[in-house]
Amino acid sequence: MQTLVLATSNKGKLAELADLLAPLHFDVQPQSAFAIDDAVEDGLSFIENAILKARHASRSSGLPAMADDSGLAVDALGGAPGIYSARYAGEHGNDLANLTKLLADLTEVPAGERQAQFHCVLAFVRHADDPVPVIAHGIWRGQIAFAATGSHGFGYDPVFLPDDANGSAAELTPAEKKQLSHRAKALKLLLAQLQVTA
Numbered sequence: 348m349q350t351l352v353l354a355t356s357n358k359g360k361l362a363e364l365a366d367l368l369a370p371l372h373f374d375v376q377p378q379s380a381f382a383i384d385d386a387v388e389d390g391l392s393f394i395e396n397a398i399l400k401a402r403h404a405s406r407s408s409g410l411p412a413m414a415d416d417s418g419l420a421v422d423a424l425g426g427a428p429g430i431y432s433a434r435y436a437g438e439h440g441n442d443l444a445n446l447t448k449l450l451a452d453l454t455e456v457p458a459g460e461r462q463a464q465f466h467c468v469l470a471f472v473r474h475a476d477d478p479v480p481v482i483a484h485g486i487w488r489g490q491i492a493f494a495a496t497g498s499h500g501f502g503y504d505p506v507f508l509p510d511d512a513n514g515s516a517a518e519l520t521p522a523e524k525k526q527l528s529h530r531a532k533a534l535k536l537l538l539a540q541l542q543v544t545a
């Protein structure tokens with residue numbers, strides 16, 4: 348069975364990706380299993396950062412790796428927080444601080460002008476210096492709520508109202524979120540390119 352390293356330190360992503368990959372014939376290992384430290388995410392796009400993270404994990408483990416770079420782009424903020432979503436309020440990975448800042452930034456923006464998209468770019472490398480990383484991009488469209496609701500998921504889920512669901516993404520069960528999410532769409536496109544089937 349082919350080992351695949353998931354190049355992320357985000358527990359929410361890890362759980363979703365492991366669940367999405369569960370029906371497939373991979374031995375999925377989180378990068379924490381190899382004591383891989385975080386890559387420096389200094390790219391200017393989700394694509395560059397996903398490749399940086401995948402290469403870093405592959406170099407440290409000597410195995411094929413898949414990374415997820417994702418974030419929320421809000422139309423009224425010119426696409427922010429975008430690639431800076433994880434550190435929008437300053438401290439990296441403080442989900443509550445990040446979504447609280449987002450709501451505060453949008454207090455003057457009326458309903459109907461609160462469109463946003465979750466983006467997920469997945470990058471797969473066969474080895475650290477792979478000259479042809481496989482890339483896939485998934486988008487999930489919605490609106491930013493006026494207040495946080497729900498307790499499932501992670502990150503900005505409590506303030507994201509998907510256009511194709513009732514309520515926030517954090518009110519969806521994991522099984523419902525994986526039918527709709529940017530991450531699920533990206534993975535489906537990635538697997539098609541890799542010609543992997545369940």
Ligand SMILES: O=c1nc[nH]c2c1ncn2[C@H]1C[C@H](O)[C@@H](COP(=O)(O)OP(=O)(O)OP(=O)(O)O)O1
Binds near residue numbers: 388
């Ligand atoms: O389905 C999602 N539901 C809610 N929020 C989400 C989702 N997907 C990404 N997000 C947010 C979380 C974080 O604020 C940022 C990702 O930042 P990003 O750098 O890609 O990930 P990270 O630093 O948390 O982990 P890592 O780089 O180790 O994969 O977008």
Ligand SMILES: [Mg+2]
Binds near residue numbers: 388433
């Ligand atoms: Mg990150």
